[in-house]
Amino acid sequence: METKSLFINGKGETKQRTYALHSPYSGEVIANISMADKADVKKAIEGAQQAYKTMKEMPAYKRSDILLKVVSILQERREELARVVALEAGKPIRTARGEIDRTIATYQFAAEEAKRIYGETIPMDAAPGGENRLGFTWREPLGVVVAISPFNFPFNLVAHKLGPAFAAGNTVVLKPAEQTPLSAYLIAEIFQQAGLPDGALQVITGSGRELSDALITDERVKKVTFTGSAGVGKIIKEKAGLRKVTLELGSNSGLIVEPDVPLEKIIPRCVEGAFAFAGQVCISLQRIYVHESVYEEFSKLFIEQAKQLKIGDPLEETTDISAMINPKEMERIESWVEEALEQGATIGLGGTRDGSVFTPTVLLNVTNNMAVSCQETFAPVVSIVPYKELDEAIDMVNDSIYGLNVAIYTQNIINAMNAAKKLESGGVIINDIPTFRLDHMPYGGVKDSGYGREGIKYAVEEMTELKFVTIKTAF
Template identity: 55%
Template structure:
């Protein structure tokens, strides 16, 4: 299958193509166009020329396009999930869950399109404000460059495209190199939904080439990026004065207090650690368990982990499949080996069988080891004993990341204390930090990012506030 770029409402061939292989089977699944500099510029120009048409759409018209998209995704639910599984090796059960969340995200975007408004400002509260009427309005910021990751190739794209359409901003989308098929599929559906030509453009190619051209273009008003801190910081440094929204990495932790029900907690933690092979920004990576429970927790966690089904992502029974690339698999295995060499206890996993990295549980992990202090993005989880919740809070905060964290406790005071002291963007009480629904304000502190996703909150970042003052004298 030879794909084409999507520029100004037309499907365009490229001069060069790259082969796309399944991470699981290593079979060739498509040929992906590599956009030239001129084609990236053409996509930017198309979006730029569509600004007025998009800005002139009424709230009703924008919501209607998004509602039609929701219907189309519902009609193509299985096809969408199979595309995700094929190109990313996300097990089908989780791919279907992603499609369902994608549908919700665009539904929320349709609803928020009708709620974009400003406020009245009481100027007469000031000494010199008499006889003046003031109000604010929110206007589209302009062309959005959206650079998206492989791990949620439909829903994380939806978190950028949905609010952009709701506002009336045209977009140039650069999807991850391993998961472009989801982006092309979205373009097909939005074409059917009646989105104006040029309002969405999809260009594929290397991040260094395509991404840099988008980030440095004077016609782009905002860059929204989800990915690694290193790339995100580079984007911010190159972007000049344009707005930059960054959703970056994490090594999410959870604290398990004494006295809680482990039978309820362990299944949640296993899902949080190993969903999508641990390739989730808020994947549960560090577990801090009260010393009175750590032995029982570890035994139950090991037992549940070893029941997970490994195999073909297109099989609905599969829980864990291949990492996104052999390179990532080798990197993750090297991090495990480093930990074992440092006398960390390997409870289960740690090996590669049938080209799949087994879900791995480590106990007694020093904070300086890569599996603890860096973002592991693989099916690897660390368990450490703590003497108190305060010790767990200190351990979680001892990180350059701060996206989400969780605590399981029966004590209200302890929960409130943790919610205040954990230095993260979101605190989950009696839940795993991997929990997310798509209308909540999602984002982090420190090297986990500088913005909040969640439709209402993204819309605020994708608009400019304008103040209007009428002198009535």
Template identity: 50%
Template sequence: MTSLTQVKQYGLYVNGEWETTAEKMEVLNKYTQQPAAEISVATKDDVNKAVASAKEALKNTFSPYERYEVLMKAAELLLSRQEEFAKILATEVGKSIRESRGEVERAATTLQISAEEAKRIHGEGVPVESAQGSESRMAFTVKVPVGVVAAITPFNVPINLVCHKLGPAIAAGNSVVLKPAEVTPICALKLAELMEEAGLPKGRLQVLTGDGAEIGEWLLENQEVNMFTFTGSPRVGELIRSKAGLRKVSLELGNNSATVVHKDADLEKAASLISQKSFNNAGQVCISVQRIYVHTNIYTAFVNKLKEKTEKLVVGNPMDEQTDIGPMIRLKEAERVEEWVKEAVEEGAKIELGGKRDGAFYLPTILTNVNDEMKVCRQEVFGPVVAIAQYDEIDEVISKVNDSDYGLQAGLFTNDLQFAMKAAREIEVGGLIVNDASAYRVDHMPYGGVKKSGNGKEGPKYAIEEMTEERIIVLNL
């Protein structure tokens, strides 16, 4: 396979072999909206074959140190091909080439962290001898792989989020059946090539491409799949949980992230960081800032500073080194964002900046005079739009942040330690980021939400906890 320089055909990766199918699906260049590649569409037989191959591979020994070596080698290979992968990302996702390079680098880091964690998986001693009648016994636990892990990944970060599922699963000794998003599958297929080159044993990774709903349904029907790890919409997450039965499920389902700017905040810092972390990848990031609550005392000054910072962002061709923001993933998504903003304006919102669409591009948009019942506040925009509201009291703003179906991450700018600690206790999220925007993430931290944002944690150490079972061994001495 080659990079996306022309329309190429990509097959499925099943049982260590590349296989093409009769039915094909186009992958578009998101900037030109022209076909960039064709992928094979998996059938139910392909899905069952992939799962069977993944299960069969578990019979072969794959020691923790061997897992470490493979993952470290894969990280090294990925870094050596950073530019190739970055260009694929910019093509199939539409994110800027500079942001794409950053994602490739982070993906390599995720694999490195996973490799290190492969050497740290351990159980613990259990003092059963302290129970009356068990004085001659001793016990310990071991961590064992769950087995076959079905990993379903989204379009917006299609190499690092694949690595966040693949890396820990392999480190823990599992086999993986990977279903990447149909609109951005090429990085995952190229990564499979790279994992093979790094020495991953045959059958430990399968990659299925095609219709997400169909393949997801077939994976759920197959009882040989032991765990599902999914990043995407709450609707699909709820469907997976309802059909998975007693099998393990880990879900990361998005957010309408809030960031609070208190009256004592450094406005320059807050405006700069919020501008950076509201519009990355055209706002198509689960923890992108969407709702901003600003103390009344500094409201006007903050709005002006945020406009000033955001006006400098360059919208254009993702391959251009000067570009900050590329197109959205689909034309219909840009049209949806346009409609939501239009509806907000009809309900009284004011456009301070942006509010315009050009094809699949939507300009970075700042709204004021919003209320919490508008779609742009209540639902997940997943586009380059922020809505700014005012508050007066600490308890008031905590209540506003919590008035959401979601709870992935939130941001808080303040120098008031008492406020920061109160927020840490009372804001209902998986992560509170103090003196930064909600979109801060590094790859070894625990990452996951509450409420409709899902359950379980990503971050290799924490994902491995999800992807292993604890088994107790009791010895009668």
């Protein structure tokens, strides 16, 4: 079986040390992946630093054109790329196609934002001593950006790092998740085909534990952008020093369901939010707080809808739920569910294993101190909890170390805006699930859910430095 090479300075570099990449669903080996060492990281950063000399001088329209060419290639290769996601990440093929479509949109937004990096004029005479002076700002690229990405959206979450970085004129050293390196190599190939200068994108694969220090602490690295667990994110922030950092971390997203909404219309969407990609989504719907007057009906309808989900091979067109990313994660969530049952929770649906799949699971009688509620399950497990008053539900949602996206269904605009004001999160979604995200909206969390914001325009701002210039116009 061919060994996949590192991508350094526009060329593949095959390493003697490799690891076997297994399909999450079948367990079969699908590729051998080269493992980088610290010397490879140093070489990649050196190459990115050299390429930055070209990127920072490249005019905006050329950076935009490269990104638009990437969009065109992605459109042509959509099915091929979706199948790679299904194979290496275990994502059902229909969901994988949706990810590629979002990736296309993300790079399209980046191409547009490359031409919209504005400064502003400053009224210098607003202060004494500012007479006869002109003040203005512009934004400059930072330099080398280290991007560390997770397995669950191997194309689109990478796009949220590469797109704004290149739009602004930076270079990137990309460290993909160990389970999803194939998509990273493909996007590097696509950017090269689109005309990105060699060295502007480096791809380093291997153990994050081995490589992280070399990636994060190098003086030439000006920014680290990371999506992953809160524990790792905190370590990165400590080690990054004065470098810019964007951290998109975990969540246990909550939803409030008020009694004035038509349940039959929201149930399919709620089930989708809880179980899409086996719940392995940062803003997967994990906690549902339902007004006590409709709790029984909601729970019954939700469980009936969840029973319709089809478990199977991610490459099958009809599959809704497939494998979790690895057996260790299966064991973890199984132990969490067992612990919840010992603490008084009950099973409404599921709670079992089916080969490499953890079946869609609904838990009832859950309290906020149970791991399945207060921690990030990152699995197809959702709890449904009744409440009496809206403020009680808001308090339960806020009783969390996380705060990424939360949501509320209600037809009462006063209640909706009251909740939006009181909920402690980076985003509040009204009349949809917390899993809702468009790729140009600001996205990020508070508390242990992260630091900084993505969404192309906002990420470009975080991947540039603001420079102020003033001119004295009269002597």
